[in-house]
Amino acid sequence: MDLSTTLRERRLMAIVRGTHAEAALETIRVLAAEGIGLIEVSLTSEQALDVIARARDELGPDAALGAGTVVSAQDARRAHAAGAGFVVTPGFGDGVRQARDLGLPMIVGALTPTEVIAAQSAGADAVKLFPAAAMGGPEYLRALRAPFPDVPFVPVGGVDADSGRRYLEYGAPAVGVGSPLIGDAADGGDPGALRARIKAFLSATAQAPR
Template sequence: MDLLAALTARRLLAIVRGGNPDAALRTVLALAEEGIDLIEISLSGADALAVIARARQELGPDRPLGAGTVLTGADAQAAHRAGATFVVTPGLGDGVDTAHRLGLPVLAGVLTPTEIIAAQARGAVALKLFPAGESGGAGYLKALRGPFPRTPFVPVGGVDAVSARAYLAAGATAVGVGSPLVGDAADGGSLIALRERARAFRAAVPETTR
């Protein structure tokens, strides 16, 4: 898949990390039904690889589906086997290199200029600025845009509907959102509330194309 094109167009990446595999799957499917096309299932969630495999079966072969918290080469290989079409990492571990060799586009976690340069050299398609909320927010992203004006950044960590707008205004390609969007749905919480939050986020982060 063309991950950069998808991030540029959709601008919202939902991050699902659940303690209940069945609830996590229901969360993924509800988000997809609400029109959120980019979804990452974190490998730190319960039975995450099985959730990815089940979600792939439900969504069909063509829908983008990411595996998050990919730390090692084994993580990347397992995600690929489960049906992930892209991977997301919190940093620059072996998972980045293995995913690249497997042909999976990588959204690689970075925080500093040195890490940005290293991630680009290792073939990352876009860069997950993490933890965005703890590193200076939109102001920090704006400062990074000086030396890296064409780098596609995706802030993750503490992003809510209000800060999402600020990050996009500061030049983010997209934003990644976990608990402010998913809430407790992936642990068995209300899907009705999840759908309401999904609609609010889609209104706050309008797509550039459909």
């Protein structure tokens, strides 16, 4: 998949992390049905690899479905075998090297300028700015883009609908959103509430200029 293009087109990456495998799978179904076509399943989720494999079967080979919290080389290999089309890492490590060797597109975690350079040198398709809120949110992205104007940053961590719109306005091709969007849906919570949050996030991101 062309991850860079997908990020620019979709703009919103849902991060599913849950304690109930069936609920996580149902969450993915709802996200896809409601128009969120870029989904990351964290490997810290209950039966994450099985959830990825089943979601891949249901959504088809072209769905932008990836694995998150990829840390080790084994994580990358297992995610690839389960059908992940891309990987997301919290930082630089063996998972990045293995994903690169497997030809998997990567969103590599970084926070400081030094880490951004390392992620780019490793062949990252995009840089996961994480935890974005801890460093000042959208204003930190704005500052980082001065020395790195061509780096596609995907802010993750504490992204709500308002800050998500501002990140996009400041040049991020997409934002990654976990609990502010998913809530308790992947733990067995109300899918109706999830649908309402999806609409709010899609509305907010649509307001940001491309």
